[in-house]
Amino acid sequence: MQACVLTGVGTVVVEDRPRRVPAPHQVVVRVDAAGVCGTDVHQWEGTLPTEFPRVPGHDFAGTVVEVGASVATEVGARAVVKPSFPCEACDWCRRDAHEYCENKRLVGLWSDGCMTEYVAVPAVNLVPLPDGVSAEATANLEPFAVALNTMTRVQPAIGEWVVVLGCGPIGLAQISMAKLSGARVVAVDIRAEALSMGTTFGADHTVDAATDDVHAAVLELTGDGADIVIEAAGTQPTVESMVGLARKHGRLANVGIQTTMGHHDLVPFILKSSPSMGWAATAARASMRPVYG
DSSP: OEEEEEEETTEEEEEEOOOOOOOTTEEEEEEEEEEOOHHHHHHHHTSSOOOSSBOOOOEEEEEEEEEOTTOOOOTTOEEEEOSEEOOSOSHHHHTTOGGGOTTOEEBTTTBOOSSBSEEEEEGGGEEEOOTTOOHHHHTTHHHHHHHHHHHHHHOOOTTOEEEEEOOSHHHHHHHHHHHHTTOEEEEEESOHHHHHHHHHTTOSEEEETTTSOHHHHHHHHHSSOEEEEEEOSOOHHHHHHHHHHEEEEEEEEEOOOOTTOOOOOHHHHHHHTOOEEEOOSOOOHHHHHHHTO
16 A cells, blocks of 8 residues: 655655554554644644654544454444544553543554555544545544534633634634634634635634734724633744733633643733633544534
């Protein structure tokens, strides 16, 4: 089979590799559709530590073509794959509570990913696709499941102001879910094309951080700051701006992540009494099915 391989920073080659044989708890999935995530870009840029060579990619859907000895899934089943693979060795995994595995690893980062023709994956990571839902439509399902997790935690109310910092795939999904929750959404980015996408995904207002004063723009729109600020870029400037954009008692959510994202100063948190939530941007399997119905 052919695979797209990162051999170093900024270097990609296509290689012929043998197709994986499934372990007893695994299935082999033929990749029918895959998406490119910011994680893949950061690996290519060298801003996210990666062991090379590595087949990148973790957002994908496909068809089961081979099953392991202990798997009940049928060959031919269509599924989207939850990208954080459990260790199968900890107490949680031994209790079949794979969602709580403390050793989960993102495929494409810690092991070879989906930018290839076939991938061996744990059967517990399959989320079945119903008839009428295409692989292409669900290859990017994970960002929307992440956004659903975010909304569950920050609980936007109808009419509240939500500021989303960063309009990449994760940020666009946050915009969409916040708008579906009834919030008024402000999208912030430094790229005109990303802000245009933010509008397409439901943002009521956009702010170009490359040319505008984001703090002043948000205060002008909201009066005293946003009810919710979601950081989806993983950059030092966006992380450091979060507290200043929120009103007193505003809720903050860190979703973006990379090694250069900096840190929070705790004093503004204390002064504004702002609850902050942070989690790696991967979605629970249980959150993926509700996204498509």
